[in-house]
Amino acid sequence: QLQASGGGLVPAGGSLRLSCAASGRTSSSYAMGWFRQAPGKEREFVAAISWTGGSTYYAHFVKGRFTISRDNAKNTGYLQMNSLKPEDTAVYYCAADRDSGLYYAPTVDTPYDYWGQGTQVTVSS
Secondary structure, X not given: OEEEEOOEEEEOOOOEEEEEEEOOOOOOOOEEEEEEEOOOOXXXXXXXXXXXXXXXXXXXXXXXXXXXXXXXXXXXXXXXXXXXXXXXXXXXXXXXXXXXXXXXXXXXXXXXXXXXXXXXXXXXX
């Protein structure tokens, strides 16, 4: 199970840090990804990180602003979001994939087996 948290309302230019806590079968390795869905739009990839943390992937529209990380000892992943823009407003979902091995994380949603409930991020202009 995944529990996402940390969303909220911030002004443009502000920052938020999302967390994704994993519980249950956390002894196995898993890649972690963040996706978002804005009203009236399809879910889109934001960032992903391999189990080791050595491989990270970002959507072009968040590069340089967002940073994905993880702490496997705490079974928690993070998405640090800086320089937020109104177009970043969306529900953010974390997801886990157990089949990607240690060094890779998918950048599309279909391989991900487990999904958190989502956390709302609203950026005011």
